[in-house]
Amino acid sequence: MTMVINEWQLDGKLNRALQSAQRADFAMYLAWLTPAVDESAQFFTPEALTERIEQNLLQQLGVQQARTFCQTETDIMLMQHHSAALQQGGLTQLKLATYLNQPPLTQFDDKSRLAAEVWQSLSLHCRRRLQQTTPDKPDINPAALYEVLEQLHGVNAA
Structure with a gap:
C-alpha cells in the first residue's frame, strides 16, 4: 500500500x-492523510517548475539576487563609491546610491555575535542564555531541611 498524502x-x-454520510x-x-499543512493538496506544487518560473521571472525583471548581510571583499569598493557620492552630491546622492547598491548590514557573518549596544541592553538572564552558562546549584542536604522544619514546627507550637 502506498502512503496517502493528498486528497x-x-x-x-x-x-x-x-x-453519503459514511x-x-x-x-x-x-x-x-498527512497532518502537515504544507503537504496538503492546496499547497502541493512540483518544486522544479516553480523554481524555473521564479528564475525566469527574476531574469525578465532584472532583479538582482539577494545579498548576504555580512561584509564581503567587494563591499570596500562599494563603500568608496558611496563616500564619493556623498562628497559630490550630498545626502540625496548617497541615498540614491544606497538604494541602488545596498551596503552590508553587519561586518561579520556570525549569527551568535551581537553588537555592543544590543549586548548591553540585554538582561542578565538573556546574556546567561546566550553564553549557555548555568549557575552553580548548592548541594542539597536533607538533614538541614529537617532541622529547619523542626524549628518552624517549634515556633508554631509555642
Whole structure:
C-alpha cells in the first residue's frame, strides 16, 4: 500500500464518503492523510517548475539576487563609491546610491555575535542564555531541611 498524502490520491473517495454520510469511511480516509499543512493538496506544487518560473521571472525583471548581510571583499569598493557620492552630491546622492547598491548590514557573518549596544541592553538572564552558562546549584542536604522544619514546627507550637 502506498502512503496517502493528498486528497487527490484517494480519487474522490473522501468526497463520496462525506456526501453519503459514511462516517467510518470518512474518518478512515481522513486519518490516512498527512497532518502537515504544507503537504496538503492546496499547497502541493512540483518544486522544479516553480523554481524555473521564479528564475525566469527574476531574469525578465532584472532583479538582482539577494545579498548576504555580512561584509564581503567587494563591499570596500562599494563603500568608496558611496563616500564619493556623498562628497559630490550630498545626502540625496548617497541615498540614491544606497538604494541602488545596498551596503552590508553587519561586518561579520556570525549569527551568535551581537553588537555592543544590543549586548548591553540585554538582561542578565538573556546574556546567561546566550553564553549557555548555568549557575552553580548548592548541594542539597536533607538533614538541614529537617532541622529547619523542626524549628518552624517549634515556633508554631509555642
